[in-house]
Amino acid sequence: xxxxxIRRLLLAVPVLLLSSLIVFGLMRVMPGDALTALxxxxxxxxxxxxxxxxxxxxxxxxxxxxxxxxxxxxxxFDPGYSIFTNEPIAVALKKxxxxxxxxxxxxxxxxxxxxxxxxxxxxxxxxxxSDYIGRVVAVSGLSLPDFWLGTLVITFxxxxxxxxxxxxxxxxxxxxxxxxxxxxxxxxxLGYRLSAATMRMTRSTVLEVLREDYVRTAWAKGxxxxxxxxxxxxKNALIPVVTIVGGQLGxxxxxxxxxxxxxxxxxxxxxxxxxxLFRDYPVVQTNxxxxxxxxxxxxxxxxxxxxxxxxxIHYR
Amino acid sequence: xxxxxxxxxxxxxxxxxxSGRLAELWTVIRRKPLGAASAVLIAAIVVxxxxxxxxxxYDPLEARPEIRLARPSADHPFGTDDIGRDVLSRVIHGxxxxxxVGLLAVGIGTIAGMxxxxxxxxxxxxxxxxxxxxxxxxxxxxxxxxxLAIVSVLRPNTxxxxxxxxxxxxxxxxxxxxxAVLSAKQNRYVEAAQAMGCRHLRILARHILPNVTAPxxxxxxxxxxxxxxxxxxxxxxGLGTQPxxxxxxxxxxxxxxxxxxxxxxxxxxxxxxxxLAVLGFNLFGDTLRDAWDPRLRGSR
Numbered sequence: 001x002x003x004x005x006i007r008r009l010l011l012a013v014p015v016l017l018l019s020s021l022i023v024f025g026l027m028r029v030m031p032g033d034a035l036t037a038l039x040x041x042x043x044x045x046x047x048x049x050x051x052x053x054x055x056x057x058x059x060x061x062x063x064x065x066x067x068x069x070x071x072x073x074x075x076x077f078d079p080g081y082s083i084f085t086n087e088p089i090a091v092a093l094k095k096x097x098x099x100x101x102x103x104x105x106x107x108x109x110x111x112x113x114x115x116x117x118x119x120x121x122x123x124x125x126x127x128x129x130s131d132y133i134g135r136v137v138a139v140s141g142l143s144l145p146d147f148w149l150g151t152l153v154i155t156f157x158x159x160x161x162x163x164x165x166x167x168x169x170x171x172x173x174x175x176x177x178x179x180x181x182x183x184x185x186x187x188x189x190l191g192y193r194l195s196a197a198t199m200r201m202t203r204s205t206v207l208e209v210l211r212e213d214y215v216r217t218a219w220a221k222g223x224x225x226x227x228x229x230x231x232x233x234x235k236n237a238l239i240p241v242v243t244i245v246g247g248q249l250g251x252x253x254x255x256x257x258x259x260x261x262x263x264x265x266x267x268x269x270x271x272x273x274x275x276x277l278f279r280d281y282p283v284v285q286t287n288x289x290x291x292x293x294x295x296x297x298x299x300x301x302x303x304x305x306x307x308x309x310x311x312x313i314h315y316r
Numbered sequence: 317x318x319x320x321x322x323x324x325x326x327x328x329x330x331x332x333x334x335s336g337r338l339a340e341l342w343t344v345i346r347r348k349p350l351g352a353a354s355a356v357l358i359a360a361i362v363v364x365x366x367x368x369x370x371x372x373x374y375d376p377l378e379a380r381p382e383i384r385l386a387r388p389s390a391d392h393p394f395g396t397d398d399i400g401r402d403v404l405s406r407v408i409h410g411x412x413x414x415x416x417v418g419l420l421a422v423g424i425g426t427i428a429g430m431x432x433x434x435x436x437x438x439x440x441x442x443x444x445x446x447x448x449x450x451x452x453x454x455x456x457x458x459x460x461x462x463x464l465a466i467v468s469v470l471r472p473n474t475x476x477x478x479x480x481x482x483x484x485x486x487x488x489x490x491x492x493x494x495x496a497v498l499s500a501k502q503n504r505y506v507e508a509a510q511a512m513g514c515r516h517l518r519i520l521a522r523h524i525l526p527n528v529t530a531p532x533x534x535x536x537x538x539x540x541x542x543x544x545x546x547x548x549x550x551x552x553x554g555l556g557t558q559p560x561x562x563x564x565x566x567x568x569x570x571x572x573x574x575x576x577x578x579x580x581x582x583x584x585x586x587x588x589x590x591x592l593a594v595l596g597f598n599l600f601g602d603t604l605r606d607a608w609d610p611r612l613r614g615s616r
Contacts, residue, residue, distance in 0.1 A: 018453030026465045139602075143595035145545055147552050148568060148587035155576040155583075254458035258549055262573075269460075273553065276464050284465070292456035 001307065001314075005300060012296040019292045020074070020285070024067050027281045033059065034083040034279040057083060070285060079286040084278045089286050092271060100267035102172060103190070103260075104252035106183055110191030111198060112245070116234075118195070119202025119241075124229060126207060134199065141196030149189050150262040157185070169266050186263040190256060194248050201244050205237035212236075238309055246302035253298075254291045337530070337608060344607040351606070354599030361593055365411040372405035376562045385579045395581040397571045403581060406562035407589050413474060413563045414593060418543040421478045425485025425543075426536045430528070432486065433493025434520055438501065448494070451487035459484045463546060467555045474547075474563070477556040481543050492535055493528055500527035530608040537604055541597035548590050564590045 035050055035057075054060045058069060073080055079089040122134040157163050165185060170178040209215060210233055218228045257269035268287060275283035307313045345351045364371060374392075380400035388395040394403035432451070436444040454462065466480035500506065501524065509519045548565025550556030557563035559570060564586040572583030 014449055015452040015456060018449060019456045022453060023457065023465070026469055030465070030469045031471070139595060139598055140591070142598050143541065143591045145548055145565075145568075145587065145590050145594070147549065147565075148583070148590065151568070151573055151576060151583055152587070155580065159577060251458065254461065257460055258552060261553075272461055273464060276461070276468055288457055288461060291458055291461075292453075295456050 001304070005304065008300050008303070012300075015296065016289065016292055020071065020289055021067075023285050023288045024063075024070065027279070027284055028063055030279060032279055034281060035059070036279075070282070074286070074289055080282050082275075082280055082283050084275070084280040084283070089283055092283065093268075093286070093290070096266060096268045096271045098171065099169065099260075099265050100253060100256075100269070102179075102183060103187055103256065103265065103267060104249060106187035107190035107194060107252060108245070108249060110187055111194035111248070114191065115195035115198035116202055116241075119199040120206055120229060120234060122199070122203040123206035123210065124225075134203070138196040138199045138203075141192050142200075144193070146189055146193055146256070147258045147262060149192070150186065150259055153185055153189060154262065165263065167264070169264070182263070182265065186256075186259045186265060190252065190259055194252075197244055197248070198241060201241050202237065205240050206233055209233045209237040235309060239306055242302055242305050242309065246298050246305075250291075250295045250298045253294050340607045341604065344603055348603065348606065350599055351603035354596050354603055357592060357596035358600055361411055361415060361596060364408055365415040368409045368412050372402075372408040374402035374405040376401065376405040376409040377560050378402075385575065385582075387579075388581055394585045395579065397567075397579075397582055398575055403567075403585055406567060407564070407585050409562045410564040410567065410586065410589060411593070413557055413561065414544045414547060414590070417474060417478050417481070417547040417557075418540045418597075421481035421543045421547075422485060422536050422539045424479070424482035425539065426489055426532060428482070429486045429489025430493050430532060432490040433495075434497055434524070434528070436490065437494040437497025438516070438520055438524065440498075444494075447490070451490050454483070455487045460546070460549060463550060464553070464555060467550060472550075472555040472558065474557045474561070477547055477550045480550070481546050484546070485539055485543070489532070489535060489539075492531055496528045496531050497524055500524045503527075530604075534601055534604045534608065537597055537601035541594035541601070544590060544593050544597070 035053055039050065051060070058066060061069075079093075081088055082092060085092070118134045118137070122131045125131050154164070157165075165182050166178045170182065172179045206229075210229075215228060215233050218232045223232075254268065256267070257273050259265075260267045260269045261273075268291070272284060272287045274280075275287065345355055378401060380396070382400065383392075383396050384398055384400040386392055386396040386400070392402050392404065394407060396402055397406070432447055436447050463477070463480040463484050466483060467476050470476035470479065503523075506519060506523050509523050514522075544564075547556055547563070548568070551563045551565030552569035554569070557566050559566060567586040568583055568590075572586060575582050
């Protein structure tokens with residue numbers, strides 16, 4: 001299994017290199033560069049000063065040199081500085097990553113807490129009222145855009161309960177209560193949307209597994225309903241669910257631009273989008289590579305989980 | 317005298333012809349109320365989009381400041397926006413944008429994904445390895461970020477949002493088609509066609525493609541819903557359709573959010589329209605799957 005994991009990680013190298021090329025290329029062909037965006041903010045600056053700044057930032061070098069320099073920075077885990085704020089990117093990430101991770105973990109927990117029990121319930125009581133309710137909830141969760149749901153939730157919380165989330169981001173360690181108030185609504189919105197896909201998958205795989213012989217054997221042995229469903233059926237039904245959940249976690253960790261924008265949370269999504277708008281090359285490139293690396297690792301973890309869920313699966 | 321009944325040899329199930337597929341779909345639609353509902357919903361959206369000019373009671377761009385932010389009434393069932401434009405007319409015209417973007421983006425993305433998937437799955441080898449790594453690399457970049465970057469390169473407008481969505485769609489489609497081709501290749505008739513010396517293109521078109529169309533259409537239907545969502549998200553971020561063109565996402569982000577407390581109808585109706593459209597395509601995708609997915613056959 002270790003051999004398999006190492007081989008997979010090695011295979012990830014060309015993929016990450018290609019991703020880095022795509023991002024680097026896209027950023028360079030974008031009209032305008034970081035300095036024009038920067039100058040637009042600070043007013044009149046002469047062409048000569050612009051050239052000087054470009055030189056200092058290494059933006060006047062040929063593209064392949066810029067790419068190699070950046071690649072070397074990535075290998076050393078030293079992403080350098082943001083062009084726009086002049087802040088070290090590592091510092092910006094240290095602020096944004098915890099926000100995104102907290103939001104992702106909360107949303108994931110909320111989503112799974114709704115999805116798995118509802119999926120199982122829907123499957124064990126197929127074609128009953130609770131099944132229909134569950135399925136309607138799931139399909140609507142897939143269809144309601146998160147920016148709409150987020151806007152409605154904020155507005156109606158304000159109109160009906162006279163409650164608005166506390167302003168200004170508070171970290172979990174400094175003021176846990178304020179932080180939780182800020183994160184609960186966005187996590188619930190995201191979690192609801194996530195639970196839809198997970199619930200549908202749980203329902204259909206549990207339905208399939210419940211028809212298997214070994215489940216019938218378990219019933220015949222006189223095992224209790226909960227034992228059969230949760231111990232025998234659910235574990236085996238989970239493989240496709242884990243695939244979906246892994247993908248969702250990846251998407252969440254990439255930053256949920258829109259929910260972060262609506263709820264004013266300074267996470268990875270906002271950082272990346274703002275950096276794209278300001279043509280802040282190093283920030284965009286670093287963020288995308290960080291996310292790509294996380295996704296590749298997550299995919300590997302998902303595959304390794306299969307072996308744990310189903311002992312018949314061996315990796316060599 | 318004893319009669320001998322000759323049992324026919326088990327033969328591989330022939331690929332369903334198009335008419336067979338439609339018949340299967342029709343059976344499922346008739347039996348499942350949700351399937352029928354989704355078909356009706358999609359039909360309604362298509363009709364709205366085509367006949368937007370006739371159906372909309374007002375010009376979607378005509379501003380009448382004297383009735384700005386008017387509540388929903390008999391004259392303006394969905395109310396008016398901050399410069400007095402009729403929201404109903406804008407939602408009706410928005411259907412055109414959403415459907416247009418969805419259909420074209422998914423069309424381009426599906427066809428490109430299909431071609432890549434067919435090439436990879438049929439020939440395998442080095443070209444497969446290279447193209448698959450490229451697809452992996454595209455998939456490793458978050459979809460919305462990729463779309464945003466592409467739109468920024470091409471300048472934000474509806475057409476470019478479409479191109480960006482199409483590119484985001486390609487890798488997933490290519491992977492699914494590749495998988496389907498790999499399994500279709502195992503069929504004896506493909507081997508037979510190869511042994512008879514059929515040309516590759518003929519084998520691909522006549523023997524493999526029909527096996528791949530069902531998963532493609534199912535995925536495309538679900539992608540249509542997603543494409544509408546992505547277009548709305550891009551417009552929401554100001555990088556999709558540009559004002560004053562009525563796009564559902566743009567209506568939500570520009571006026572909907574700003575006047576949410578004074579005039580909630582500005583956000584509620586476009587959001588409802590997006591949700592219904594996405595719901596329609598999701599449910600229709602489920603219906604197609606029920607009808608065409610061989611693993612589900614017999615379970616209905």
